[in-house]
Amino acid sequence: MSHHTAPADGPLGVGILGAGPVTQAIHLPALARLRDVLEVRHIMDVDAAVASSVAARVGAASSTSMDELLADPDVDIVAICSPHQFHADQVIAACRAGKKAVLCEKPFAMNAEEAARISAVSTETGVPIVVGAMHTFDPGWLAAEQNWGDLPETVHTIRSSIVLPPNARFEDFATEIVTRPAAGRPDYSDIEVIKAALQGGIMGLAIHDLPLVRRFTPDFELVEVLQARHVRPFGYAVSLRTPSRVIELRAVMNGTWKPEWTFEAIAGDSALHIDFTPSYVQAGSAVATFSRRDGSETTSFGPYGHNGYEGEWRELAGLARGNRRAPSAQTLIDDLTFALAIAEATVESGASDHANAVAGVSA
Structure with a gap:
């Protein structure tokens, strides 16, 4: 060449x-x-x-x-x-x-x-x-960041909710960890299948929004899992808390016709709601909406002409040309540590619930 x-x-x-x-x-x-x-x-x-x-x-x-x-x-x-x-x-x-x-x-x-x-x-x-956490490069998220004032300090509840049709990426993700049963039907009585599904759910899907959750969770090192459930065929319902925050992570992949990917941060008198475009969608950005409890004011930002997939490449081009400052590696490590801690605790909690349920059945 x-x-x-x-x-x-x-x-x-x-x-x-x-x-x-x-x-x-x-x-x-x-x-x-x-x-x-x-x-x-x-x-x-x-x-x-x-x-x-x-x-x-x-x-x-x-x-x-x-x-x-x-x-x-x-x-x-x-x-x-x-x-x-x-x-x-x-x-x-x-x-x-x-x-x-x-x-x-x-x-x-x-x-x-x-x-x-x-x-x-x-x-x-x-x-x-x-x-490649594409949501952090989405112009809708960036507009929210520029306009949220002291919201990250005052939030008490954070939610990430994902409803998507199945796509091959998550099947492939599952096969990297667990070999599918020959019949193609996962054996839900097998604890390893449940653990792999929860691990895959957090590290494959929730991980997109965990950097966003962390921005609203100053005490993220103190996160604990209250409850973790595997949602069939692919999904999870996880409740977490830190001393100052309640965090809810929910996802389900089913035969839905109406995909939804939302992030919410709720404080005493105001809230932020972001609607992201589903994975693999190339057009348009997220829309961020701020609202006040008394209903006096609602402000929306977006949709913009491009989303986070394009946003991350624009950022890379700027970094490669030296006209943007690189994100600190510590931020990436904190994001990963946060995700790994949640994945580990989720797998542990889901496994012990599963064991109790199985014990209950055999009793």
């Missing part, structure tokens, strides 16, 4: 590790709208046929090797869209390869030890890392 150096104002080159559904249905359409800023130059996937066919759609080089992609001088920004267990090593390798910025799909690490290693390398190399 001939090497061409991008002019200072030309598009930056993007390399993508992993060419699965998220790359195909989310990142490529978002990047297609930003052609003047970003250009896909290299796609890597362990399956050579997938890599070459997806790369052909965008006129990019393809390979089955991470090292080959990282050695490609046409790649300025690396996006990591591979299975979770590879994220940490790939983030570290991309930083060491001297790239200008790294996007990692969530979760960017599987445990606190990996997160600490990433943080050290990010500090040492100065390469900015962005984690």
Whole structure:
């Protein structure tokens, strides 16, 4: 492949590790709208046929090797869209390869030890890392942030509620952890199936909104799970609290015709309600609405012309050009630690409820 150096104002080159559904249905359409800023130059996937066919759609080089992609001088920004267990090593390798910025799909690490290693390398190399929690880049959320005043300090209840039709990503997520029974019907009497479903629910779905929850939870280190239930076929109902907050996380994926993804933060006399677009939807942003208890005032922001998928790529381009300040790695670590703590406590609570229920049945 001939090497061409991008002019200072030309598009930056993007390399993508992993060419699965998220790359195909989310990142490529978002990047297609930003052609003047970003250009896909290299796609890597362990399956050579997938890599070459997806790369052909965008006129990019393809390979089955991470090292080959990282050695490609046409790649300025690396996006990591591979299975979770590879994220940490790939983030570290991309930083060491001297790239200008790294996007990692969530979760960017599987445990606190990996997160600490990433943080050290990010500090040492100065390469900015962005984690693909797309809601934090949504213009509707950013407008809320600019207008919420002291709401984060005064909130008492926070809710994240997700109703989505099933999509293959969550099935794939489940098979990474638990091999599906041959009949294709999960065995709900198996404690491991329940634990994997709860772990997958928090780390695959709730994790999108946990950075938002954390912004409204100053005492997030003191979070405890009051109740955790697995909701069939895929979903969860989790109640948490800190000394100053009540947090409710709910999700269900079923044959719904009306998807909904909402975030609420409620204080004594005012509240914030955000309606996000469902996953995989490319058009339009979230809408944020502030209301007062006495009904005197309601203010809405949005929808804007683009959503968080495009927002995160705009942010990456700015970081790679050095005209935006990188998010602190500590913020990413705090977000991950918060998610891992909730996932762990949720799995534990769901498992003990399950054990009690089974004991009750056999008694």
